[in-house]
Amino acid sequence: MYASNPRLAEDEALLGGVVAAVRAAGAKVLRRFPPAVLPADRAQVVAAIHANDAVSLKSLRPALTAVRPRAGWVEDELDTGALPPGEWWVTDTVEGNINHVHGIPDWSVTAALVREGAPVLAAVHEPLTGHTFTAVRGGGAHRDGLRLRVSAKTALDGAFVGTGQARPGEDAATLGRIAASTVAMLPRALVTRVSVPATTQLVYVASGRMDVFWQYSDVRSGLVAGALLAAEAGGVVTDVRGRPWDASSPDFLASAPGLHAAAVDVLSGVR
Structure with missing residues (x-):
C-alpha cells in the first residue's frame, strides 16, 4: 500500500x-x-x-x-x-x-x-x-x-466481513451503496456485520479477528489509522475496485490477502 x-x-x-x-x-x-x-x-x-x-x-x-x-x-x-x-x-x-x-x-x-x-x-x-x-x-x-497478523483465510464463504456508515446524514446514494453492498455480500460471506466505528472493525482486520472491511466514505479520521494498521499487519488496502487507496478515494476496502480479489469481485459491481 x-x-x-x-x-x-x-x-x-x-x-x-x-x-x-x-x-x-x-x-x-x-x-x-x-x-x-x-x-x-x-x-x-x-x-x-x-x-x-x-x-x-x-x-x-x-x-x-x-x-x-x-x-x-x-x-x-x-x-x-x-x-x-x-x-x-x-x-x-x-x-x-x-x-x-x-x-x-x-x-x-x-x-x-x-x-x-x-x-x-x-x-x-x-x-x-x-x-x-x-x-x-x-x-x-x-x-x-x-x-499483529491478518487472517490467513482464502475463501469468502468462511469469512467474517463488515461495513458501516462513516457519519450521520449520509446522502441517499451512499446509503444505497451501503445497503446494496450488504445485500451483495450476505450470501457470499459467512457472516456480514454492519456496525460503527470503522476503526474498531479495521483493528479487527489487522488482528485477524475479521477478514474484510469496506466503507463508502472519504472521512479521513475513521480510516487513516486503521488503514495503516491493516496494511502493516499484512492486509491489502485499496478502494472497492482494487485500485490504490489514499485519503481522496471515495471508498475503501481492507482485507486479508487471500480474500481481496473475491471482495473486489462482490463490491465492484455495486453502484
Missing part, C-alpha cells in the same frame, strides 16, 4: 509520546462511561458527543502538539479528501462516540501522523479493554507490543 519509509527510526521514536497521548485522553473519557443517563433524543445525543470530544481534545491536542510541534492539526473529524503537503495530525477524539453515549463499549481514541498524504504512524487506544494498537510505516503493526 505504501512506499518504504526512509524515516522509520525517526517515526518509531515518536511512537511512545503518541501512545501516551491517546492513553491519557482515553483515561479522561473513560470516567464518563457508562453515561449516568442514556440520551432521550437527538439533542441529548449530540450534546453528549460534544462533551466527550471536548474532554478528550483538551488532553490530546497539546500532547500531540508536543510530540510534533510543526505538524498541522485537522480541526474537523468529519473532514474529507486529500490533505495539503507536509505533516498533519488526523485524530478522532472519541472514535465510536455514538456507542459511548449509548453505553456500548466499542469506542477508542485514535491518532495518526500523515506525511505527504500517507499515514506513517498510528495509535488506537481502547480504554475499556486497555489495549493499544500501534503501527509505523515499514515497522509492522502491534497490540501492546505483540505483532
Whole structure:
C-alpha cells in the first residue's frame, strides 16, 4: 500500500509520546462511561458527543502538539479528501462516540501522523479493554507490543466481513451503496456485520479477528489509522475496485490477502 519509509527510526521514536497521548485522553473519557443517563433524543445525543470530544481534545491536542510541534492539526473529524503537503495530525477524539453515549463499549481514541498524504504512524487506544494498537510505516503493526497478523483465510464463504456508515446524514446514494453492498455480500460471506466505528472493525482486520472491511466514505479520521494498521499487519488496502487507496478515494476496502480479489469481485459491481 505504501512506499518504504526512509524515516522509520525517526517515526518509531515518536511512537511512545503518541501512545501516551491517546492513553491519557482515553483515561479522561473513560470516567464518563457508562453515561449516568442514556440520551432521550437527538439533542441529548449530540450534546453528549460534544462533551466527550471536548474532554478528550483538551488532553490530546497539546500532547500531540508536543510530540510534533510543526505538524498541522485537522480541526474537523468529519473532514474529507486529500490533505495539503507536509505533516498533519488526523485524530478522532472519541472514535465510536455514538456507542459511548449509548453505553456500548466499542469506542477508542485514535491518532495518526500523515506525511505527504500517507499515514506513517498510528495509535488506537481502547480504554475499556486497555489495549493499544500501534503501527509505523515499514515497522509492522502491534497490540501492546505483540505483532499483529491478518487472517490467513482464502475463501469468502468462511469469512467474517463488515461495513458501516462513516457519519450521520449520509446522502441517499451512499446509503444505497451501503445497503446494496450488504445485500451483495450476505450470501457470499459467512457472516456480514454492519456496525460503527470503522476503526474498531479495521483493528479487527489487522488482528485477524475479521477478514474484510469496506466503507463508502472519504472521512479521513475513521480510516487513516486503521488503514495503516491493516496494511502493516499484512492486509491489502485499496478502494472497492482494487485500485490504490489514499485519503481522496471515495471508498475503501481492507482485507486479508487471500480474500481481496473475491471482495473486489462482490463490491465492484455495486453502484
